[in-house]
Structure formats: structure tokens, C-alpha cells
Amino acid sequence: MLSKAIVTRTIAIIIAVIVIAAVAGAAIYMFTRPPMEKPVIRILFASTQLAPPAEQAFMVELLTEFYKETGIDVSFLPFGYVDIANKLEAEIKAGRITVSLVGGLSTEIDFFASKGLLEDLGRFGALGGRTFLEAAIRAVEDHKKIYGITTFVPWMTATFVVVINNKAFDYLPSGLTKDDVVKGTERWTWDAMLAWAKNIYEKTGKRLVGLPAGAGGLLHRLLHGYLYVSYTGYQAQKFNSPEAVQMWGLLKELWRYSHPESTTWSAMADPLLKEDVWLAWDHTARVISALKTSPEKFTVAPVPKGPVGRGYIVVLAGLAIPKGAPNQEEAWKLVEFLTRPSTQARIAERVGFFPVVSEATPAITDPGVKKIAEGVTAQLGARDSIAVAIPPLGGKAGDFIAIYREAFERIVLKGEDIGAVLSGLEPKLKAIFAELKMPEP
Amino acid sequence: MRRVWVFIISMLIIAWITVPITYTILSSFADLVDYYENVLPRRYTLRYYEEYLRLGVGEALVRSVLVGILTIILSMIIGLPAGYAIGRYVFRGRDSLKLAILFFKVIPIAIMAVPLAVLFIRVGLYDTLIGIALIHTAISLPFVVLTASSVFGSVPRDLEEAGYVFGMSGLQVMLRITLPLAAPGIAATALFAFLISWNEIVAAIILSSFNRTLPAAVMTPYVMGTGGELPDPYKFAATTIMVTPALIFMLYIRRYLIAMWGAAGVR
Numbered sequence: 276m277l278s279k280a281i282v283t284r285t286i287a288i289i290i291a292v293i294v295i296a297a298v299a300g301a302a303i304y305m306f307t308r309p310p311m312e313k314p315v316i317r318i319l320f321a322s323t324q325l326a327p328p329a330e331q332a333f334m335v336e337l338l339t340e341f342y343k344e345t346g347i348d349v350s351f352l353p354f355g356y357v358d359i360a361n362k363l364e365a366e367i368k369a370g371r372i373t374v375s376l377v378g379g380l381s382t383e384i385d386f387f388a389s390k391g392l393l394e395d396l397g398r399f400g401a402l403g404g405r406t407f408l409e410a411a412i413r414a415v416e417d418h419k420k421i422y423g424i425t426t427f428v429p430w431m432t433a434t435f436v437v438v439i440n441n442k443a444f445d446y447l448p449s450g451l452t453k454d455d456v457v458k459g460t461e462r463w464t465w466d467a468m469l470a471w472a473k474n475i476y477e478k479t480g481k482r483l484v485g486l487p488a489g490a491g492g493l494l495h496r497l498l499h500g501y502l503y504v505s506y507t508g509y510q511a512q513k514f515n516s517p518e519a520v521q522m523w524g525l526l527k528e529l530w531r532y533s534h535p536e537s538t539t540w541s542a543m544a545d546p547l548l549k550e551d552v553w554l555a556w557d558h559t560a561r562v563i564s565a566l567k568t569s570p571e572k573f574t575v576a577p578v579p580k581g582p583v584g585r586g587y588i589v590v591l592a593g594l595a596i597p598k599g600a601p602n603q604e605e606a607w608k609l610v611e612f613l614t615r616p617s618t619q620a621r622i623a624e625r626v627g628f629f630p631v632v633s634e635a636t637p638a639i640t641d642p643g644v645k646k647i648a649e650g651v652t653a654q655l656g657a658r659d660s661i662a663v664a665i666p667p668l669g670g671k672a673g674d675f676i677a678i679y680r681e682a683f684e685r686i687v688l689k690g691e692d693i694g695a696v697l698s699g700l701e702p703k704l705k706a707i708f709a710e711l712k713m714p715e716p
Numbered sequence: 717m718r719r720v721w722v723f724i725i726s727m728l729i730i731a732w733i734t735v736p737i738t739y740t741i742l743s744s745f746a747d748l749v750d751y752y753e754n755v756l757p758r759r760y761t762l763r764y765y766e767e768y769l770r771l772g773v774g775e776a777l778v779r780s781v782l783v784g785i786l787t788i789i790l791s792m793i794i795g796l797p798a799g800y801a802i803g804r805y806v807f808r809g810r811d812s813l814k815l816a817i818l819f820f821k822v823i824p825i826a827i828m829a830v831p832l833a834v835l836f837i838r839v840g841l842y843d844t845l846i847g848i849a850l851i852h853t854a855i856s857l858p859f860v861v862l863t864a865s866s867v868f869g870s871v872p873r874d875l876e877e878a879g880y881v882f883g884m885s886g887l888q889v890m891l892r893i894t895l896p897l898a899a900p901g902i903a904a905t906a907l908f909a910f911l912i913s914w915n916e917i918v919a920a921i922i923l924s925s926f927n928r929t930l931p932a933a934v935m936t937p938y939v940m941g942t943g944g945e946l947p948d949p950y951k952f953a954a955t956t957i958m959v960t961p962a963l964i965f966m967l968y969i970r971r972y973l974i975a976m977w978g979a980a981g982v983r
Contacts, residue, residue, distance in 0.1 A: 282896040289903060292968070296785060319925055327946045328767040328938065335771070350926060358921045361826075365833030365922065373843070373925045545948055548752040564947045568748050 317348045318602045320609065321362070322378035324431070324592050325626055326353035327564075333625045341612050347605045356383045363392045363597050372599050375606040378430060381414050381591040382665050382672055388418060388426040389669025394596040395424035399607050405616055405632040408432070410589045410662060417667050421711075427593030428610050431619075431628035433559045434589055435496060436650045437468075438543065438566070439574045440553040443483070446475045459577035459585065459657040465505065465525055468579045472532035472554060484533040485552030488683070491541030493558055496588055496665070498679040501556075501578055502526060504586025504661050510716040511666075511675075514704050515697035522581070523686050523693045530687050538688070547573065558590065559647050560627035566643030575650030577657055585660040592628065623648070666716045671707050678704050737959065744952035751949050764953035773933055773957060779845060780914060780930035781961065786849035787913035788906045791860045794853065795909075796902070799864025800894075804873075814865075817858050825855065829922045836923055843925045851923060852913035859908050867901030868894065907969045914962050934958060 325334055331353060338349045354362070356379060366372045377387065387393050411429035418426040444453050448470035455462040472484045488494045499510045506522035507513035534552050542561035546552045548568060555562065556578065566573055578587055594610050596603055612618060619635035622628060624644060629651060654660060668675050678700050685691040708715045744764060746757030768774075798817075802810060832851065833842065841847030871894050879889040895902070917931040924932060938946060938954040 282899055286896065286899055289899075293785060293788070296781065326938075328764070328771055328950060331771055332767055352925070352928070354921065361829050361922050362833065362925075365830045366837065368830070369834040369837035369842075371837045371842070548947070568752065568947065 315348045316605055318375035318605055319373050320349050320351045320376045321354050321359050321374045323356040330626045374597050375600045375602050377595045381593050384427045384593050384595050385667040388422045393426050394598050397425040408631050411631045414591050427595040429631040430594045431592040432631050433628045435558050437576045438555050438562045443553040448474045456576045459653050463579050465579045465581050469529050476532045482532050482534050483553040485543050485546050485555035486537045487540050487557050488537045489539045489541040495676045495679045500588035500663055501586050504663055505581025508583040512715040515701040520693050527687050563627035570642040575646045577654035585657050589662050740952050741956050744956040746949050764950050776928050776930045776933035783845050783849045784910045784913045787852040788909050790853040791856050791909045795857050795860030796864050798861045800868045803865035803869035817861050825918045833922050843927050848920055848923055851919045856909040856912040860905050863905045867898045871897045903969050
């Protein structure tokens with residue numbers, strides 16, 4: 276049993292510590308908080324993109340310039356996209372909105388628009404002195420057809436590429452040269468990639484292909500935007516077809532040479548740097564840190580092609596203004612600033628995204644970014660390329676993705692019969708497009 | 717022989733806990749290129765911490781500490797009397813009341829998020845520290861009430877009665893006998909309340925805009941990699957920032973936990 280004196284002292288100490296901590300904490304807080312100065316217009320820019328510290332720091336730097344130019348103080352805050360959706364919904368319901376500008380992928384903005392959370396940007400008129408890329412304009416038009424409003428202004432673009440550890444070039448299968456891979460010639464096919472992976476496995480005993488099949492990974496994009504398009508020419512239309520069966524057969528084979536931890540990976544940058552994998556497919560923003568860390572180790576190549584062509588996705592990030600947001604004029608000024616060719620060029624140099632305006636043809640200096648830019652250009656320039664956009668499905672996007680992921684899980688991981696799985700899932704996929712009255716992409 | 721086994725097993729348990737923490741902290745200072753080349757980093761840098769500080773992680777940390785302390789205070793004010801009543805008195809519906817307290821844990825906070833945010837905006841608690849502390853209090857109350865009830869339940873009733881016999885008032889008995897005896901347990905309860913608040917992320921993100929707490933500022937973008945992937949050392953640095961204050965808090969309060977468990981062992 277503790278003596279009374281000790282107990283009393285103990286309690287005294289606890290209370291003292293709490294009080295001291297509270298006071299000190301409050302003091303530090305007051306001290307570090309920016310002082311309430313003259314009435315500066317302060318706007319909140321919530322974004323699902325550019326969250327990593329280095330990219331965020333770059334945004335802060337960029338926004339400081341914007342402040343000097345316009346006197347508008349912008350707070351840049353990264354959020355998960357579910358969090359932004361919840362936040363916007365709550366703020367709009369309660370009629371007190373704090374977010375003035377939202378940055379996100381066109382698919383995310385599509386979801387906000389489907390919930391009626393966005394302002395029509397049409398009334399702000401056109402932005403002069405810049406030409407948006409064709410693919411970007413098409414995405415904006417797609418939204419306009421569905422929602423009847425201009426939901427966003429294109430901000431940045433990205434795509435998926437294959438990153439190769441240079442050691443892998445020592446194990447090229449016969450008939451495939453480094454030049455074929457880097458330039459994306461006729462011979463750089465998914466079958467060739469399979470033969471390469473097999474060759475590496477037979478000579479090193481290691482499964483060195485990496486796919487982002489983890490819960491946060493973007494494997495579903497590989498399925499509907501790359502493999503399906505390369506084999507069937509469509510993302511969804513020929514979901515259950517002989518060509519699709521052939522494609523799944525290839526993926527099943529490829530999986531045999533893929534690193535077993537692939538099912539846990541959400542991004543390929545780390546596995547590439549650790550040399551757990553030599554051949555990886557992923558989003559440019561999810562491999563860029565590997566290329567920035569050790570540019571000399573890797574080569575970036577366009578994706579392989581299939582029987583129909585070289586299918587690939589153009590990813591687009593955009594800027595949108597929430598319905599009833601405060602300081603909309605100021606937010607629009609920020610949109611103008613961020614899409615200015617000079618700003619766009621700088622964004623390309625600093626983060627894993629590329630410009631959406633053609634005037635921004637930057638002299639890229641970072642060797643890692645340069646490598647990716649070269650890979651992306653090779654992909655865009657390949658004659659047999661079929662560019663697709665992620666279909667704007669609003670609230671149904673999750674169901675769409677789930678179908679492809681389920682097919683992957685059942686066919687590739689569990690080894691179920693390809694035809695049976697595809698026939699079983701096809702009606703669900705058709706139902707999504709039927710419900711949205713959209714042609715199947 | 718048996719002592720050797722006990723030694724080996726305790727070493728294993730200690731290693732199981734300390735090795736990941738040590739590795740995390742060590743790697744959070746590792747030079748980026750070096751980290752991917754060597755298992756144990758050889759070159760060190762403060763770069764990740766500097767970048768985080770520049771992005772306002774320090775302020776978020778102070779906010780989190782304040783919210784944690786507010787949560788302790790609020791949940792103690794509400795939870796201790798409730799715990800005492802449940803632990804000390806037998807009354808009709810006591811068990812169903814206990815169950816009802818746990819009911820809050822059944823509903824995932826993500827489902828309540830939007831209505832809650834709407835309510836907070838209307839009441840004016842949105843984006844304030846006290847608002848976040850209130851919701852954290854609500855989340856931690858079930859734990860506080862239930863642990864407090866068993867803590868008070870373990871204080872021998874005879875001692876309280878002895879106090880009454882010697883002419884103490886109810887308040888005096890509470891302050892001079894019950895609370896001191898329950899102090900270690902209460903400290904443990906406070907620790908839990910603090911840790912629950914410290915780690916809570918969903919409500920903190922939705923209920924704040926400019927005034928983000930540490931998990932809201934650090935976890936989503938840096939550790940879980942929303943919107944672009946980060947190299948491991950950045951994640952380790954974010955984790956270290958998250959873990960250190962909680963570790964310090966636990967080291968301090970540990971004495972009281974040992975006192976409680978020790979006492980339980982003697983009894």
C-alpha cells in the first residue's frame with residue numbers, strides 16, 4: 276500500500292504537469308500562430324494532389340509568389356479525396372463553406388460534380404494566352420455533356436509508364452533490343468514483356484516484375500485502360516470476348532513472374548529502389564521519387580503494345596470551385612495563375628505531372644523528370660498508340676473499378692475459369708453504363 | 717536453466733517492441749540514397765524534419781497536445797463520476813447501462829462524419845480545438861467510464877466506510893480516501909483518453925480546415941501516401957513525429973501503471 280504522503284504528492288505532480296503542459300502548450304501555440312494582421316483575403320485550396328512534402332513545399336513557394344502578385348493569401352491543404360467529399364458535402368449542407376478551390380483528378384472532380392457540389396465555371400469566361408491540350412478539352416466537354424456545367428479547368432496531366440532497372444537489359448529475350456523497348460517499336464509487346472520476365476526468372480531465379488496490386492494501388496487502370504484497350508480496342512465494350520480471354524491468359528502467365536509482394540504494393544517507387552523488382556508498371560507520380568533519387572539506375576519506357584495497339588490512359592488533374600464557395604473571384608485568379616504557361620513549366624520540372632497547355636514547353640533540367648518526360652513523349656508519339664480517358668462515372672466509379680479488380684482476383688489470384696468469371700461479371704458492367712445512359716467505352 | 721529461458725523470452729519480447737521503433741527512428745534520419753543501399757543507414761540528414769516543420773507540422777503537434785489535454789480534462793470530468801456510480805453501486809439497469817455506453821463504439825465515426833460536421837458548423841465549433849476535443853471525449857468516454865468503474869470497484873469499501881465512521885463527509889471520503897487509492901488507475905485511464913485523442917484521424921480531418929491536428933496533417937498525406945507516393949524515410953520521419961510525444965507521455969505515466977499492476981499483484 277502506498278503511503279498517504281506519496282499519494283498526495285503524486286496527485287499534485289500529475290495536476291502540476293497537466294497545468295504546466297496546458298499553459299506551455301497554449302503559450303507556444305499563441306506564439307507560433309500567425310498574428311492577426313490587416314484584412315488579407317485568405318482562401319483555402321484543398322487538393323488531393325501534390326501532397327508529398329517536397330511537392331507541397333513547392334506549392335507553398337509558388338503560392339507565395341501569387342500572394343506577392345495579388346495580395347491573396349492561399350492556404351494549400353492536401354486531403355484524401357473521401358475526406359474532401361465529406362467536407363464539401365457537410366459545408367454545403369450547413370451553408371458555410373471554407374474551401375474556395377479544389378484540386379483533384381478529373382475522376383474525383385467527376386464524383387464531386389455527380390453529388391452537385393460544384394460551381395459552373397463557364398461564367399468566368401475563357402482564359403487567354405494559353406492553349407489547352409486536346410485530351411484535356413475533351414475531358415471538360417465530357418463532363419459538360421453529363422452535368423451541363425463546366426466543372427473544372429485542366430491543371431496537370433500524367434500517365435502510366437514502365438520503369439526498368441538497367442540491370443534487366445542484360446536479360447533481354449531473343450528478338451527484343453533495348454532500342455525496341457525505349458522507343459516503343461512493333462516488337463515491344465506484352466508478349467515480349469512476358470518473355471523478358473520469364474527469361475529473368477530462369478536466369479536469376481527471381482520474380483522481378485512489379486505490379487501495384489495492393490489495396491491503394493492502381494492495378495485496375497492497367498486492366499481497363501491498358502490491357503483491355505491493347506487487346507480488344509475498348510475499355511469495357513468487349514469485356515467478355517475471345518480477345519479478352521487471350522489477354523487474361525497473358526496476365527496469368529505474367530503474374531507467375533511477378534514479385535509475390537505485388538499484392539501489397541500501392542506504388543512502385545520503393546520496390547524499384549530496393550531492387551525488389553526490375554520491371555514495373557505504374558503512374559508517373561508514383562515512380563518519380565525513384566527516378567529523382569537514383570536516375571542513373573533506371574530507364575523509363577512506353578508501355579508495351581497488344582494485338583490491337585498500344586492502349587494507355589491520359590490522367591488529368593483539374594481545378595474546381597465548390598458551390599457557394601467564398602471569394603470565388605480570387606479563386607479564379609488562382610486558377611489563371613496555375614494554368615499560366617510559365618507556372619505550368621515550373622510545375623512540370625518540380626512534380627510528377629506534366630503541363631496541360633501547349634505553350635509550356637519547358638527546358639526540363641532534373642534528370643529523373645527528364646527521363647519520365649522522354650518516356651511519356653515516346654508513348655504519346657508511338658504511332659500505334661490508343662489514348663483513352665478514365666470514363667466519368669460519378670458515384671459509380673467505385674463499382675466499375677471493383678468489377679475489374681474482382682476479375683483479377685478470381686482469374687489471376689484464385690485461378691478460376693476465365694470465361695466463367697467474365698460471363699458472370701459482364702452483366703454488372705453493362706448495368707453501370709445502362710444506368711448512366713452512356714455508351715460503353 | 718529456467719532463469720535462462722525467462723531471460724531469453726523477455727529479451728525477445730523487448731526486441732519485438734524496441735527493434736521496430738529503433739529502426740523507424742534511425743531510418744527517419746537516413747540519407748535518401750543511402751537508405752536504399754544499406755540496411756543500417758550510414759549517412760544521416762535532418763532534411764525530412766526540416767521540410768515537415770516548414771509545412772506547419774510543428775503547429776499541428778502543439779494543437780494535438782492541446783486537444784489531447786482538453787480531452788483528458790473533459791473525459792475525466794464526465795467519465796469519473798459515471799465510472800464511480802457504476803463501479804460502486806448496484807442499481808436496476810446497471811448492466812444495460814454498461815452495454816449502452818459501449819454502443820457508441822458500434823457506429824463507425826466515418827458514417828457520422830458529415831452530419832457531425834454540419835452540426836459543428838451550425839453551432840460554431842467547426843475548425844476549433846475545443847470542437848475536436850469534444851468529439852474525442854465522446855470517442856474515449858466508453859473506455860474511461862468502464863475502466864474507471866473497475867478502478868473504483870477495486871478500492872476497498874471498508875476504507876471508505878471507515879472514513880464515514882470517523883466523521884468524514886462524502887466529499888472528504890472521495891478526496892481523501894477513494895481518489896488517492898484510485899490514482900494509479902485514473903492515471904492509466906487518462907493515458908488511454910490521451911492516446912485515443914492523439915491517434916484519432918477521421919473526425920479530426922473532417923472537423924477542421926485551417927487548424928489541423930497532427931494525425932490529420934501528417935498521416936493522410938505522408939504516411940498513407942494519398943496523392944502520390946513518398947520514399948520510406950519520409951514516412952519514418954512522420955511516424956517518429958507521431959510516436960515521440962506519445963512515448964514521452966507514456967514513459968512519464970508508466971510509474972503509475974506499474975503501481976497499479978503491482979498493487980493488483982500483491983492483493
